[in-house]
Amino acid sequence: MPQSLIGLRKAELDTPVLCLDRQRFERNIRVMLETVHAGGKAWRPHAKGHKTPAIAWREIGEGAAGITCAKVGEAEVFAAAGIHNILIANVIAGERKAERLAALCRWSSPIICCDHYAQAEPIAASCRRLGVTCRVLVDINIGMNRTGIRPGTDALELGQAIDKLDGLELIGIMGYEGHLLKVADPGEKLRQIREAIGILELSRDSFQNSGLRCDIVSAGGTGSVAITSQCPAVTELQAGGGVFGDPMYVQQCGLEGVEPALTVLATVVSRPALDRAVLDAGRKTTNPDIQAPVVKDHPDAEVVSLSAEHCTLKLGPQSQELRIGDQVELIVGYADFTTPLHDEFYVFHGDRLEAIWPIWARGRLQ
Structure with a gap:
């Protein structure tokens, strides 16, 4: 049996x-x-x-009502870990996925979303074959123009059609104001998000006035959490990225009150020039596409490029003492694109390794 790393300092890893x-x-x-x-x-x-799952359980332990997933495969992992109040906030299509979802409903209680009857009917049929019922939200386009049915008559008619399907249980609606997370002017951001969530409020009223259940109105991204949480119609928020305090949310979306908690520990492997250092952590380790990583504890060092295996730093006078073999931490710019590159989180209390949490749903893309 390999020796445990628990208790080691960062410098020993x-x-x-x-x-x-x-x-x-x-x-x-x-x-x-x-x-x-x-x-x-x-x-x-x-x-x-x-x-x-270890992170999800900590969120629930602090008071989260459940979790949100992007894929059936992710939901399967979290359900196997004992978490059952799961929203799959992504439309599901294809016979294989419908059968897997129905099977999941035999031992868990997921919620799905639909924006078309062609998604709902095959899922309902799979659920009937297994004698289960799956809860459903109607996914409504509130301006992002990705998934989501048109609000108004189209959304209402889809809700009515789903409500008639044995095997499905309509319980509400959802929408995502993701196109507004980076609006720079605070007043304009407030106005536009309220307007977008207002579409959900009108949809909720339409559903309820037509005798449809609308217990859940789900919305909210990390970059809009402070505003969306104050919109009366919304019942729950899906905002999850703030737990890592990503610089992307802070710098691009104006998220306040969080600190960067996720870093990549790297080593200086080359010093080809006084003002340049190269680390052993490239794009296979941290993804810079939405927000570049930030060099921790070296304020005049800057990430200038990442190739497959290497990160190149431009060094100012204060950081030019870095030597080959020294360790450097990079604050992850956007966790969503970096976490899937790794198998585990190394969890630290101060400088000591306290736990290693497997990223069990990594690669669960189906």
């Missing part, structure tokens, strides 16, 4: 590794929960950015 600062992470959970609860809403944080 091989690199690169994905590191989670437990104290910051737990504070971020509380910030997100308090923000959502201040608006009288339930918190159903999205798990696509961590894919890890």
Whole structure:
């Protein structure tokens, strides 16, 4: 049996590794929960950015009502870990997925979303074959123009059609204001998000006035959590990325109150020039596409490029003392694109390794 790494200091570990600062992470959970609860809403944080049951259980332990997933495969992993209040906030199509979803309903209680009858009817048929019922939200387009049925008559008619299908149980609606997370002007962002959520409010009223259940109105991204949590019609928020305090949410979306908790520990492997250092952590370790990583504790060092295996830093005068073999931490810019590159979170209390959490839903793309 291999020896445990628990108790080692960061300097004793091989690199690169994905590191989670437990104290910051737990504070971020509380910030997100308090923000959502201040608006009288339930918190159903999205798990696509961590894919890890250990993290989901900590969110639930702090007061989350359940979790949100992006794929049936993710939901299967979290259900196997004992988490059953799961929203799959992504439309599902194809016979194989319908059969897997119905099988999942035999031992768990997922909620799905639909924006077309062609999704709902095959899922209902699979559920009937297994003698189960699956809960459903109608996915409504509130301006993002990705998935989501048109609000108004189309959404109402889909809700009515789903309500008549044996094997499905209509319980509400959802929408995502993701196109508004990065609106720069705070006043304009507030106005536009309220307007988008207002579409959900009108849809809720339409459903209820027609005798349809609308117990859940689900919305909310991390970059809009402070605003969406104050919108009266919303009952739950899916905002999940804030637990890592990603710089993307702070710098591009104006998220407040969180601290960066996720880093990649790397090693300086080359010093080809006084103002340049090369690390052993490239794009296979951290993805820079939406937000570049930030060099921790070296304010005048900057990430200038990432290739497959290497990260090149431009060094200012204060960081030019870095030597080959020194360790450097990179604050992950956007966890959703970096977590899937790793098998485990190395969880630290201060400088000591406290736990290793497997990223069990990594690669569960189906």
